[in-house]
Amino acid sequence: MTVIVESLDQEGRGVAHVEGKAVFIEGALPGEHVTYSVFKKKPNYDQATVKEIHRPSAMRAVPKCSYFGICGGCSMQHLEPSAQVAAKQRILEDNLKHIGKVSPEIIFRPTYGTPWGYRHRARMSVKFVEKKGGVLVGFHEKRSSFIANMDSCEVLPARISALIKPLRDMFSGLSILNRIPQVEVALGDHVDILVLRILDPLSEHDEVILKAFADQHHIQFWLQPQKEDSAYPFYPLDAPMLSYSLPEFNVTMPYRPTEFTQVNAGINRILVRRGLQLLNPKQGERIVDLFCGLGNFTLPIARSGAEVVGIEGSLELVRRAQSNAAYNHITNASFMQANLFDATRESIADLGHLDKMLIDPPRDGAFAVVNALNEAHLPHRIVYVSCSPSTLARDAEVLVHTKGYKLKGAGVINMFPHTAHIESIALFEQ
Ligand SMILES: C[S@@+](CC[C@H](N)C(=O)[O-])C[C@H]1O[C@@H](n2cnc3c(N)ncnc32)[C@H](O)[C@@H]1O
Numbered sequence: 169m170t171v172i173v174e175s176l177d178q179e180g181r182g183v184a185h186v187e188g189k190a191v192f193i194e195g196a197l198p199g200e201h202v203t204y205s206v207f208k209k210k211p212n213y214d215q216a217t218v219k220e221i222h223r224p225s226a227m228r229a230v231p232k233c234s235y236f237g238i239c240g241g242c243s244m245q246h247l248e249p250s251a252q253v254a255a256k257q258r259i260l261e262d263n264l265k266h267i268g269k270v271s272p273e274i275i276f277r278p279t280y281g282t283p284w285g286y287r288h289r290a291r292m293s294v295k296f297v298e299k300k301g302g303v304l305v306g307f308h309e310k311r312s313s314f315i316a317n318m319d320s321c322e323v324l325p326a327r328i329s330a331l332i333k334p335l336r337d338m339f340s341g342l343s344i345l346n347r348i349p350q351v352e353v354a355l356g357d358h359v360d361i362l363v364l365r366i367l368d369p370l371s372e373h374d375e376v377i378l379k380a381f382a383d384q385h386h387i388q389f390w391l392q393p394q395k396e397d398s399a400y401p402f403y404p405l406d407a408p409m410l411s412y413s414l415p416e417f418n419v420t421m422p423y424r425p426t427e428f429t430q431v432n433a434g435i436n437r438i439l440v441r442r443g444l445q446l447l448n449p450k451q452g453e454r455i456v457d458l459f460c461g462l463g464n465f466t467l468p469i470a471r472s473g474a475e476v477v478g479i480e481g482s483l484e485l486v487r488r489a490q491s492n493a494a495y496n497h498i499t500n501a502s503f504m505q506a507n508l509f510d511a512t513r514e515s516i517a518d519l520g521h522l523d524k525m526l527i528d529p530p531r532d533g534a535f536a537v538v539n540a541l542n543e544a545h546l547p548h549r550i551v552y553v554s555c556s557p558s559t560l561a562r563d564a565e566v567l568v569h570t571k572g573y574k575l576k577g578a579g580v581i582n583m584f585p586h587t588a589h590i591e592s593i594a595l596f597e598q
């Protein structure tokens with residue numbers, strides 16, 4: 169049966185209705201006339217993949233990556249990048265309206281970066297699969313725990329994409345081939361690092377192979393025998409330090425490859441600039457940066473002369489933020505560790521007077537924090553950076569309808585082109 173696709177859902181699937189029942193169709197776009205095959209039936213909805221497109225959308229694009237549709241890394245390459253952002257913007261507005269019962273006074277113009285080669289962090293799986301002809305290095309297939317049989321990736325920088333095939337060949341020569349389940353990519357301003365999760369020690373011959381690979385491809389290998397904090401540099405030991413810079417703020421951020429940094433380094437610079445523009449920090453103000461990580465926003469805020477406190481759950485990142493402040497000769501930023509999901513009126517009151525607040529939580533949002541704000545001592549401006557429109561909307565409802573903030577604006581930051589992830593920024597004011 170041919171259906172007309174009505175809209176795009178949060179996962180980039182086309183949504184249609186057949187006799188009142190919703191069908192989520194992978195690969196279908198709004199306005200298209202398509203047939204589909206159902207692969208999962210539920211009482212209230214069906215999940216399907218597109219079979220034939222009888223009338224394509226004007227916004228349909230030819231996917232650049234030959235593994236699109238197989239690899240689970242991207243879900244929207246069949247849609248023009250500008251239309252992807254428009255769809256994400258609509259989802260953000262819908263979430264704010266329906267979950268948060270709020271509407272922004274203005275919609276910020278979406279922030280774009282380059283749509284390809286943008287990933288400066290990635291975690292790829294490694295596995296020897298005889299049936300597939302050898303070692304696989306890649307992302308998981310769609311809806312599967314299998315690893316995609318891929319030799320390149322368009323969202324990784326070209327020099328890293330070009331390493332996938334040589335890595336597959338190199339791994340097949342190692343004695344501990346079946347004991348390396350994962351390779352993590354971390355790309356800094358001056359060094360490209362590959363962290364190998366190793367379940368057994370390397371043999372001497374393995375070491376020779378890895379060193380030759382590192383020399384030939386100008387990367388640094390790290391080895392991770394246990395949990396993330398066990399990772400250590402293996403070769404070469406004289407590689408430059410892993411770091412990224414925010415030149416506008418004269419800030420450089422050294423970090424370990426296993427520590428959290430934003431995936432898209434190019435857009436991160438724009439995000440920080442946008443966040444700071446909206447926050448407009450000034451000398452003499454007291455500002456708190458919640459979920460501050462390694463100080464990505466905290467240190468640029470400090471450059472304004474404001475006194476800033478960064479709060480973060482990971483002790484490792486708190487220490488990293490402290491050492492990054494020292495590295496940048498910043499003395500008006502301090503950091504503390506706290507589980508912000510357990511924030512209470514008392515713990516927020518203990519922070520003392522706050523002029524402004526920046527919040528950049530994980531997907532779960534900042535519900536405890538916004539509820540814990542004391543109505544008598546509210547920061548007059550809050551910039552909320554979000555990677556989940558639904559939790560942003562839920563928290564916006566509290567800020568607007570309970571705490572008396574106005575939602576001055578909200579908009580999408582295109583941090584993850586071709587995926588369904590939605591990064592956004594919102595400004596609240598008293
Ligand atoms: C989206 S990241 C933002 C980090 C930082 N603002 C940046 O731009 O790099 C969210 C941060 O929240 C931290 N986090 C996660 N759960 C937390 C919790 N319950 N309490 C405090 N921090 C938490 C993570 O460690 C991570 O650093």
Ligand code: SF4
Pocket residue numbers: 233234235236237239240241242307318320321322323324
């Ligand atoms: S993640 Fe890379 S390999 Fe996978 S579909 Fe996207 S561009 Fe292709």
